[in-house]
Amino acid sequence: MLRYIARRLLLLIPVLLIVAVVAFIITNVIPGDPVRLMLGDFATEAEIAAMEEKLGFDQPFHIRFVSWLGNIVRGDLGDSLFLQMPVTQAIISRLEPTILLAIIGQLIGILIGVPLGVLAAVKHRTAIDQSAIVLALAGISVPSFWLAIMLMMVFAVNLGWFPTSGYRPIAQAGFGMIRYLILPGISLGVMQSALLARMTRSAMLDVLKQDYIRTARAKGLAEKIIISRHALKNAMIPIITVLGFSMAALLGGTWIIETVYNIPGTGALAITAILRRDYPIIQGSMIFIALIYVVVNLVVDISYAFINPRVRYR
Amino acid sequence: MMRFKYITSVILTAALVFTLLAVTACDSDSGTDANGSGDRYGGSLIVANALTPAHLDTDITTDSTIGQLMFHVYEGLFEIDENFMPVPHLAENYSLSDDGTTYTIQLREDVLFHDGTGMTSDDVIASFERWLAVNGAGNNIEPYFVSIEANGDYEVVISLSEPYAPFLSFLSSVVANQKFTVKPKTLIEQFGGDIMTEHIGTGPFELVDFVPDQYVEMKRFEDYSPHPGEPFGYSGEKIAYVDELIFRIVPEQAMRVAGLQTGEYHFADFAPRDQITQFENDADIQTFIVSPYRQSFIIVNMGHAPFDDKLTRQAMRYALDMEELAFSMVGDEDFWFLNPSLFPPGHIWHVPEGDGGRYNSPDPDRAREMLEQSGYDGTPIIILNSREDDIESRGALAIQSQLEQVGFTVDVQLYDRATVVEQRSQVDGWHLHLSQFFSPDPDPQVYGAWMGTNKWIGNWDDDESAEMDEIFTRMLSETDYNARHAIVQEWHEYFYETVPYVKLFDFRQLRLARVSLQGYENFAFHTFFNVWLDE
Numbered sequence: 001m002l003r004y005i006a007r008r009l010l011l012l013i014p015v016l017l018i019v020a021v022v023a024f025i026i027t028n029v030i031p032g033d034p035v036r037l038m039l040g041d042f043a044t045e046a047e048i049a050a051m052e053e054k055l056g057f058d059q060p061f062h063i064r065f066v067s068w069l070g071n072i073v074r075g076d077l078g079d080s081l082f083l084q085m086p087v088t089q090a091i092i093s094r095l096e097p098t099i100l101l102a103i104i105g106q107l108i109g110i111l112i113g114v115p116l117g118v119l120a121a122v123k124h125r126t127a128i129d130q131s132a133i134v135l136a137l138a139g140i141s142v143p144s145f146w147l148a149i150m151l152m153m154v155f156a157v158n159l160g161w162f163p164t165s166g167y168r169p170i171a172q173a174g175f176g177m178i179r180y181l182i183l184p185g186i187s188l189g190v191m192q193s194a195l196l197a198r199m200t201r202s203a204m205l206d207v208l209k210q211d212y213i214r215t216a217r218a219k220g221l222a223e224k225i226i227i228s229r230h231a232l233k234n235a236m237i238p239i240i241t242v243l244g245f246s247m248a249a250l251l252g253g254t255w256i257i258e259t260v261y262n263i264p265g266t267g268a269l270a271i272t273a274i275l276r277r278d279y280p281i282i283q284g285s286m287i288f289i290a291l292i293y294v295v296v297n298l299v300v301d302i303s304y305a306f307i308n309p310r311v312r313y314r
Numbered sequence: 315m316m317r318f319k320y321i322t323s324v325i326l327t328a329a330l331v332f333t334l335l336a337v338t339a340c341d342s343d344s345g346t347d348a349n350g351s352g353d354r355y356g357g358s359l360i361v362a363n364a365l366t367p368a369h370l371d372t373d374i375t376t377d378s379t380i381g382q383l384m385f386h387v388y389e390g391l392f393e394i395d396e397n398f399m400p401v402p403h404l405a406e407n408y409s410l411s412d413d414g415t416t417y418t419i420q421l422r423e424d425v426l427f428h429d430g431t432g433m434t435s436d437d438v439i440a441s442f443e444r445w446l447a448v449n450g451a452g453n454n455i456e457p458y459f460v461s462i463e464a465n466g467d468y469e470v471v472i473s474l475s476e477p478y479a480p481f482l483s484f485l486s487s488v489v490a491n492q493k494f495t496v497k498p499k500t501l502i503e504q505f506g507g508d509i510m511t512e513h514i515g516t517g518p519f520e521l522v523d524f525v526p527d528q529y530v531e532m533k534r535f536e537d538y539s540p541h542p543g544e545p546f547g548y549s550g551e552k553i554a555y556v557d558e559l560i561f562r563i564v565p566e567q568a569m570r571v572a573g574l575q576t577g578e579y580h581f582a583d584f585a586p587r588d589q590i591t592q593f594e595n596d597a598d599i600q601t602f603i604v605s606p607y608r609q610s611f612i613i614v615n616m617g618h619a620p621f622d623d624k625l626t627r628q629a630m631r632y633a634l635d636m637e638e639l640a641f642s643m644v645g646d647e648d649f650w651f652l653n654p655s656l657f658p659p660g661h662i663w664h665v666p667e668g669d670g671g672r673y674n675s676p677d678p679d680r681a682r683e684m685l686e687q688s689g690y691d692g693t694p695i696i697i698l699n700s701r702e703d704d705i706e707s708r709g710a711l712a713i714q715s716q717l718e719q720v721g722f723t724v725d726v727q728l729y730d731r732a733t734v735v736e737q738r739s740q741v742d743g744w745h746l747h748l749s750q751f752f753s754p755d756p757d758p759q760v761y762g763a764w765m766g767t768n769k770w771i772g773n774w775d776d777d778e779s780a781e782m783d784e785i786f787t788r789m790l791s792e793t794d795y796n797a798r799h800a801i802v803q804e805w806h807e808y809f810y811e812t813v814p815y816v817k818l819f820d821f822r823q824l825r826l827a828r829v830s831l832q833g834y835e836n837f838a839f840h841t842f843f844n845v846w847l848d849e
Contacts, residue, residue, distance in 0.1 A: 030733075031729075031732075031733040031736055031737065032730070032732030032733045032735075033732065033739070034732070036736060037368075037732055037735055038368050038372075038375070039375055039376060039377075040375050040376030040378075040490060040491070041377075041490070041749070042450060042490050042763065042764065042770065043375075043376050043450065044450060044453060044763075046453070047448075047450065047453070050323075060477060082368045082369070082526065084369060084509065084511055084526070085525045095422050104570055106518040149568065152569075152572060153572070156572060156576060157572045157575055157576055160576055163573075163576070163578055163844035164572040164573045164576055164578060165569040165572070165573060165578075166562060166564070166573075166578075167563060167565070175737040183402035184418065199535075215576075218836055257564075259566070260566060260569070261569070262563075262564050262565070262566060262569050264525075264527060265529045266769060268527070269527070270368070272527055274730065275730060275731070276732060277732045
C-alpha cells in the first residue's frame with residue numbers, strides 16, 4: 001500500500017511539469033499586455049519599456065522559458081505582477097475561503113443528494129421517484145450564478161439574514177465566517193446534490209436487485225436496516241468516486257460563485273489574474289488545479305480500500 | 315435503545331438550532347456605530363469600490379483608481395479649487411519670478427507625516443525628484459527642469475529653463491495621477507524608483523492595510539493639522555470624522571448595490587444609472603449624480619488608410635448623431651449632455667463655440683459625398699473595444715450602425731481589456747477605438763500628451779499633426795490667461811478641423827450612499843474627509 005502511494009506521488013512530478021509547460025505556453029500565446037494595464041491608459045512608451053525591462057518581458061520567449069523552467073523545477077512559481085507577493089503565497093492566502101466553501105458545498109450536496117437518491121431508489125417507479133428525478137434535473141439545469149443572485153436577493157437583501165457578499169477570515173471573524181459561506185455554499189451544493197442524487201439512485205437500484213438484499217429481507221430484517229447497512233454501504237463505491245471528483249471540481253471550480261459573491265478565494269484570484277494577464281498567477285493557478293485533481297484521485301483510490309476490504313493495492 | 319435514539323435526536327436538533335441562531339446572530343461588521351449624540355466623530359465608513367488598484371504608488375501609474383484612494387493619504391503642495399484653479403495646500407504661499415521661470419514656494423510649518431516627523435524642504439525635494447523621474451506629468455516637465463533647491467527648512471526654489479504655463483496645474487492635477495504629492499525623504503530613499511509598498515503621507519487618513527483585490531483600510535491621522543481654507547475636493551480644510559475608512563473592492567455592480575441596500579456599505583460607486591428611480595424612492599439611500607465626470611471620444615487611428623485622410627475623418631463626423639449615440643450608450647438624459655468644448659461648462663478653460671458649428675452636425679448626404687470624394691474603397695473599418703465597459707461596447711455597435719448608413723463597412727471587435735490595450739498600441743489591426751477622458755482636467759496642456767504627432771495611440775504624423783504640436787508649444791509658454799485662452803480656442807477650432815478624435819458627449823456617473831452618510835461632497839473623485847456617520 002505504501003509503495004503504491006509513493007509511486008502515485010512520484011507520478012505527480014511529470015504531470016505537474018507537463019501542466020506547467022502548457023500553462024507557460026498558453027499564457028504567452030494569448031494576446032494582452034499586463035504592463036500596459038498596470039501603468040494605466042496614458043502611460044508613455046518610455047515608461048512601458050522601462051517596466052517591461054524590469055519584469056524581464058523584453059527578453060525573447062526561449063530565454064524567458066528556460067529561466068522560468070529553472071525556477072519551477074526548484075519549486076519557485078515566481079512573483080505576481082500585480083499583487084507584490086510570490087505566487088505560492090498569493091494562492092495560500094486565498095485557500096481558506098475556497099476550501100471552506102468547497103466543504104460546505106459538498107456537505108450540502110451530500111445532505112440533500114444522498115437521502116434523495118436513496119428515497120428515489122427505494123420508492124422506485126412511484127411518484128416520489130419521479131419527483132426526485134425532476135428535482136435533480138432542475139438542480140443540474142439551474143445556472144449556479146442565477147441561483148446565487150436569487151438566494152442573495154431573498155436571504156441577504158430582503159430578509160437580511162446573511163451578508164450580501166464578501167468574506168471575513170476565521171482569524172478575524174471566528175465561526176462568524178460561516179455567515180459569508182452559507183449562501184454561496186447552497187449555490188454550489190444544489191448542483192452537487194443533483195449529481196449525487198442521480199448517482200445514489202442508480203447505485204442503490206443496482207444493489208437492491210442483489211441476492212443478499214433478498215436474503216436479508218427473507219430473514220426478516222427491518223427495511224431501514226437493509227437500506228442503511230446492506231444496500232447503502234455497498235452502493236458507496238460509485239458514490240465515493242463521484243464525491244471525489246466533485247470535491248476536486250468544487251475546489252478548482254468555485255470561480256463563478258466566488259466572483260458573484262466577491263469571495264477572495266483561489267477561483268476569484270485566477271479570474272482576476274486572467275483579466276489582467278498576471279501570467280505567474282495564471283500559471284500557478286493551473287498547476288494548483290492540476291495538483292488538486294491528482295491528489296483527490298489518489299485519495300479516492302486509497303479510500304476504496306477502506307470501504308471495500310476486497311480492494312487491495314500493490 | 316429507542317430512548318437512546320430519542321435523546322440523541324433531541325440533542326442533535328438542539329445543536330442545529332443553536333448553530334443556526336449563532337450563525338444569524340454573528341454580526342458581520344459590528345463597530346460601524348457612530349456616536350449618535352450630535353458628535354460627528356467616530357464610526358467605520360465602509361465604501362464599496364468597483365475598481366481595484368494594482369498597487370498604491372500614486373507616482374508610478376496613470377490609473378486614477380489609485381489616486382482616488384490614496385489622495386486621502388497623500389496631499390499635494392497645490393490642490394485645485396472649485397474653479398479648477400491650483401491653490402496652495404501643503405505650500406503656504408508661492409511667488410513666480412518676472413521671467414516666469416522660477417517658483418519660490420514657502421511650505422507650511424505645521425505639517426506632520428504619519429510617522430510623526432515634520433515635513434521640510436528636504437522631503438519636498440526628494441519627492442519632486444522622484445516625481446520628475448517616474449511620473450508621466452513629471453516626465454513632461456523634466457525637459458524644462460533646471461533645479462530645485464532648499465532655502466531653509468520651509469522654502470524651496472524650483473527653476474525652469476523657460477516659462478511653463480501649466481506647471482502648477484500639473485502639480486495639482488487629479489487626472490491620471492499627475493499630482494505631485496509629498497512623501498518623506500526616508501521613504502523615497504528606501505524605494506527609489508520601485509513601486510512603494512509602504513506609505514507615509516501627510517493626509518487626514520493614514521494607511522493601515524492593503525490586501526490586493528480585497529480591501530484598503532485607513533484610519534484617522536490624529537495629529538493631522540488641517541489647512542484653514544474653504545474645503546473643496548482635495549483643497550482647503552479636511553477633517554477626518556470617521557475613525558476608520560475602509561474601501562472594500564466589490565467589482566460586481568449588483569453586489570455593491572445589494573450591500574448598500576442592506577447597510578453593509580455606506581457608499582457605492584458606479585451604480586446602475588437605469589435604476590435611479592428605484593434608488594430615489596428608497597428612504598435609506600441618497601443618490602449622487604457626479605457631474606462633470608467624463609467625456610466620451612472616438613480615438614481615430616491615423617497611421618493608415620482610410621483615416622490617414624482628413625476627408626474620411628470629416629465624413630465620419632458628419633455621419634454621427636451625438637444625441638442618438640448618447641441615448642443608446644448612456645440612456646437617461648439626466649446622465650449626459652452635449653458639449654462641443656473639451657472642458658465642461660463652468661471650467662476656466664471652457665470654450666463654448668470652438669467647434670465652428672461642426673459638433674453634432676449629422677448630415678448623412680454630406681458624409682456620403684465626402685466619403686466618395688475621399689476614394690474610400692470599402693475596406694472594413696475595425697472598431698476595437700473592450701466588452702467590459704457597457705458604454706463603450708454599446709457605443710461600438712451604435713457607431714457601426716450610423717457609419718454603415720453612409721457607406722462605411724464596419725467590423726466591431728470586442729475583446730477583454732487586456733487584449734484591447736495591447737492591440738490598440740499597434741499601428742495595424744484597428745481603425746477606431748472608444749475611450750473616455752476625465753472631464754475636470756485642470757489644464758488644456760494635458761491634451762498635449764494625447765493629441766499631436768505620434769501621441770498616445772493615434773499614430774498621427776503629418777503636417778497637420780505638426781501644426782497641432784505647434785499650438786501646444788505656444789500654449790505651454792503663454793502665461794497670460796486671456797492670451798492663453800485664445801490659444802485654447804484656436805486648438806478647439808483646429809481639433810474640429812482635423813478630427814484626430816471625435817468628441818461624442820459628456821456623461822455622468824451615479825453614486826449611492828446610505829442616508830446616514832452626512833457631509834458628502836459630490837466631487838468627481840469620491841472623497842471622505844469632512845463626512846460623518848449619523849447612525
